[in-house]
Amino acid sequence: MANVIAAIEALADVIIAKKEFLTELDAAIGDADHGINMARGFEAVRAKLAAANPEDIGGVLKLVGMTLISTVGGASGPLYGTAFMRAAVVTQGKAILDAATIAQMLSAAIGGIKDRGKAVRGEKTMLDALEPAYEAFIQAMDKGESLSKSLQAATKAAADGVEYTKTIIATKGRASYLGERSIGHQDAGATSTYLMLSALTAFAQEQSQAV
Amino acid sequence: MANVIAAIEALADVIIAKKEFLTELDAAIGDADHGINMARGFEAVRAKLAAANPEDIGGVLKLVGMTLISTVGGASGPLYGTAFMRAAVVTQGKAILDAATIAQMLSAAIGGIKDRGKAVRGEKTMLDALEPAYEAFIQAMDKGESLSKSLQAATKAAADGVEYTKTIIATKGRASYLGERSIGHQDAGATSTYLMLSALTAFAQEQSQAV
């Protein structure tokens, strides 16, 4: 439990640290608020976590999801919020975050984002980082890699996904209004997804070394 | 008559040529329109003179005065307009512009400006160029100088008057709102007065050389 909370805090740290960077990415093809929105949300998450005492992983993730929904706004608020809410459902009653649980969480999160946002991969959104990350994670797990290694593979795939968003036209979200002019710019939401995965990976690595 | 019209055209030329300069002077301590206002007025004067056929100097000056009143606006419109209207009164029925007539005109113009604007010398206005110019003109005339020389003396005094406006606080017109901050800047209206006098002087000089 403390572990999961610490992991969420690691996500919060990276999002808050990269607030300006994410906002600049959004400025290029969106409306210059993604970093501001996400940082506001994770500041609130930090405060909520400090005050609350969730019983299980599901409780932590539900709190994160609800907090993001009620503080982020914009497109990313409902999307990340729903993602965490769905991940909460599959982690109800669980206290330990193993590879199988993480796979379930990622899958549930992707489902939530798709239900809410009606996007598919290739539309220059966070899904272009998250779906390949999930696939890479499963693949690594299937190959018997460690959790830490599997997360590394997922993060690598998310990074590639971010690069891929530079090459495509946005057809969902605010950048879609730009059409061709969106090419050459990386998607802000894909980038925040990548950043969270990389923070999680670094966290897991520290943990595994500490153990 | 043709002479007087040509003289007015010389005034129009210099005002229009110095439009930006006068506007910049007004920008520093006023509202950045003196050159624009005066140029608009003298463009109209040019057009009116081309179409009209005044009978005497008074007719020319009345036309100039009325045109300035109805096209310049701001403070300088009524002031210069009234000045020319008053000068028109003392030149009714006259066809030749001699030194005595010019002295009368200047005196009438000064009276008109004072009646209309309620200012006295030393308040950082056009009067600080025009009154010394008038006095210098009279003095030179009294010494028996030529018209051309007397005008040169008047222009020189107007130039000194413009310099003097840099040293004093404005207490009339828009620059008066600035108080102490108006010091160091020359008055736009004093400058346009100087410019017109110097154009008139140059014109008279050309004429006397031509004769």
Add this chain to the structure above:
Amino acid sequence: MKKVINNAEQVVEEMLQGIVLAHPQYVKRVEGFNVLVRATSPVQGKVALVSGGGSGHEPSHGGYVGRGMLDGAVAGAVFTSPTPDQVYEAVKAVDGGKGVLLVIKNYTGDVMNFEMATEMAEADGIQVAKVVVNDDVAVENSTWTTGRRGIAGTVFVHKIAGAKAEQGADLAAVQKTAEKVIANLRSMGMALSPCTVPAAGKPSFTLAENEVEIGMGIHGEPGTHREAIRTADETAEHLLSKILSDMTLAAGNEVAVMINGLGGTPLMELYIVNRKVAALLAEKNIKTAKTYVGNYMTSLEMAGFSITVLKLDSELKELLLAPADTPAFVQF
């Protein structure tokens, strides 16, 4: 960034306080939320209208809360759609038993957040309907995109659907009228300069001294392209032709026109634009029943404007011309 503010994080909160202090006759705050509702809310037996979106578009939408227009307005962070709980509070505060119509501008975030709020309110047994405004013709309509954006024309939806609700129509009828407005509504804008989101601290884009952005959105998001600035007449003609080529207007038809300033453009320039728009419509024998010129849907201090044309039928005309009394839109 040079702004008359205290703290970039507090601008929405302090603005809302300032609005309520200025206009207590019109609006009150839903305690603890960034929601303004009529001073008389909930109005019993009337369909209520709720709109909202990111802040920075003032007087949209709080300025349109009052008799004949909105019942509630939800203010998100600057340029960021409000969260579902805020919208939900607005719905609860204004429902007078006849249901609530949500007027949403077509942005992914707005649509999702308002939909989540709808789910919450419906769970409480409140009847909720929604319309999505997408008047901006700058953005091509295609099944491959999010669709067109909602911009200044949204104010006409507030006005006309608001008048319909005031007449006592039921939720389905108010929704239907709002949908008719949206179907008949086209807008397009352009920007001369960017604006600065307070929390971002710097302009969201830059334009060269002679450059303008055509098809500009209202959130500082880029438009369709940039070009060298042209005359007011050429620009007006360009935007209007894009608008008209997307609607079916015949000689003799009646329209309402809005020349909307984005916040930093003097009224003088908006009227110069209107001169050309009016002339072009008159040339085509299109009758303008009413023209609105001013800052109705802004983008902070952005310089630029948009043109909106609404095709009227007798119902829409009567409702448009009906009285309204709100902080920013008063009409006898």
Add this chain to the structure above:
Amino acid sequence: MKKVINNAEQVVEEMLQGIVLAHPQYVKRVEGFNVLVRATSPVQGKVALVSGGGSGHEPSHGGYVGRGMLDGAVAGAVFTSPTPDQVYEAVKAVDGGKGVLLVIKNYTGDVMNFEMATEMAEADGIQVAKVVVNDDVAVENSTWTTGRRGIAGTVFVHKIAGAKAEQGADLAAVQKTAEKVIANLRSMGMALSPCTVPAAGKPSFTLAENEVEIGMGIHGEPGTHREAIRTADETAEHLLSKILSDMTLAAGNEVAVMINGLGGTPLMELYIVNRKVAALLAEKNIKTAKTYVGNYMTSLEMAGFSITVLKLDSELKELLLAPADTPAFVQF
């Protein structure tokens, strides 16, 4: 200079055309002059009000022509007071037999041009009275200067004297009420950025990135001093304290407040200012009967604002709250 215009020399002409095309219900043009009068002018048996001044302050003054406010507005070149013949035409066009009140802002040029027009109209046998508005406390009042400038508070003179005239009062009574407004009226402003007179083509001054001009006039003329930008609250407190220290307001007194935008400042910031102004007045137990927030007297695209406080008595309050119906000021 980036502006939505066609030709710097034609901006006033084209704007006036655009205004008439937008608001034919309210205003018509006096053919051949830069004068707007009510669509119904002359209104027989009513004292008529005429105001005006340089253009660039829109919606002042043409936007205030209509029932309950002005009868005529004269538009000079940008920031340049109109010429006497223009004012004279306005007076002739609106006189309904009960005389005409001229509302003049206290600038040398305006006063002289309106006075010359008065002489012309009186020669025609038209009864003319005048009031000179000088609400700007930034400028020290002294017999040695031209006196204080007239700025945004002028709109309150239009509103209240206009309501008095609408009630059927005679010229002397309307003038007396206008003079009471002026006696009770104080304003002060500040600017964050300059504006550009179209014909000049460049800004009339420059300010450093963190610098503001305090006591700014409305014509781009410099204010009393420059300083580093402070918070909205500090700035509001500074301006308000200058205003209040120049009027005698006791606890329990009632006032009207105007937070006026200079053209380039978002409404959001004006409301943030109002929040502080309202709090400061409430602290002193001064009651605000009505608050106006918006762009009432602008300086083209200048960023900045002014605060106006008008002390009310029962007559002024009743007249202020009376209905008005003009393009830019509508009140039930």
